[in-house]
Amino acid sequence: MERSDGNLKQILAIFFSTPAIGTDGTIYLVSGNLYAIKPNGKLKWELKLGTLAVSSPVIASDGTIYVGTLGENEANEDVSYLYAISTDGKIKWKSKVSGRILSSPAIATDGTIYAGSTVSFYAVNPNGTLKWRIDIGEGVISTPAVSQDGTVYVGSDGLYAVEPTGKIKWKFETRNGIFSSPAISSDGTIYVADGGNIFDKKQKEEKNKNICAIDADGKLKWKYTTNSSAIVSSPAIPKGGTVYIGGTDGHDVLYAIDLSVG
Template structure:
């Protein structure tokens, strides 16, 4: 067992199939928010790191380093010992999760700038400018052998630019703000906007393939599995969407509750899990949208849950961090941080990393 643990903590890339590194918001390009990594039965707070202001971004992890932005405008690289490796001042608040790939840390901030930094040193490689704030993570795909990056902005555009030089390749204009991250469905970037549509945009051409009307604001990011996307909206509706047919397959909606789904869903097996501002965590059957279970938490849920080996990890706006059983919704553990949790947890083998409104990055294990 000791030898296995050493392998886990020293060789994330070797073990990628069984316990992926958490290098992108929601863990992968389809934004499923799920991992096969195991977590302790009763996690303990190991250490924390204090930044200069509150944290709304979701941390990401590569190897032995945690990367997370703060509203103090700084991107931090922190070890699991809670010690700073480097920091980079971006000039404005960072609320978007970072993306780590090919030795680089990539992220946007509220001035509309998107940065590529060297992962080891934090030195700037290039920056790309949009015309309004960036709130969501980037995604990526190789096109004709070259990595392209995709990120939404409050300038209404989904931007596509090159990884190597940060050069603009195309822009796709929606009809309102883009708040969440795009998910990938084959060669299409899929995202919801404040225009009330789910957009499918061809990543090679930047041309829209389909627009599916979902009625109102979509503040969060969709999850993709097979030909289906799942996402919630600002009026408390949650949708299962057939991307191939271009239509809604099912809708969940309690008419006496119209509070927003700010969080993004997590998907594992037949279960979709998402928290709502009504204080409940919902688990849906992905095939028909029926509620498998729902549990009331201590406060509003804006943080996106993560599913790790049959356990659901969720933060709340009063600073509670919960673990529930995926199949039953039974509460297995909770911990009071005492400060709002807006960003999602990052989960790798044996560790949970989460930021909070007190400006701290907390490491559990």
């Protein structure tokens, strides 16, 4: 990467998240700082966030970049912040969140930002004001998915369907916690893996994690039992009737499941 003056610069940081790319090709990468990098590799700007971020930045239709960070207060309690940042690197607002933000936010068509922490699940208005907050299971460590009708699907100790008002529609019980993010197909089916909470030793050691297909009413359509001890990646559903998801059974494994069979 190069600085704006053309000199090479190395970013001395550890990155846990995936970059996001704006409509103009700008690449956004976050660690303890948020970096905006031009397509030619030159640094556009750098914003110090103060604490580590392990979730990926998300870009709204107006170009606003949303990212969550980790942190602690003076009492050593977990306190995170959800940031809204403009395309020129200025902080528009930041919202305090209890617990740790380990997953990326999701943005609904009305601009609502949904973000989970190890304590609660939040809906935040585009201006940074809190819309609602609810406690879900054992906290949220997976990125939520928003369906076309506005229902928000999020994993915790099971899969939850949450209305835009914050009311829980239903919960689908899974054998293990959900670490990866759910995926929604064009027919409204939700695909999720009960891959286990990798911070839970018992769940981490158990094998035979399941990949589940669930309808919009919270009913199981089918499940596929793997030999994996952990599934922390999210399902991918390209056109063609196959769902792909990665796991591990001591070795990395890629599963390809025919949706017509399950």
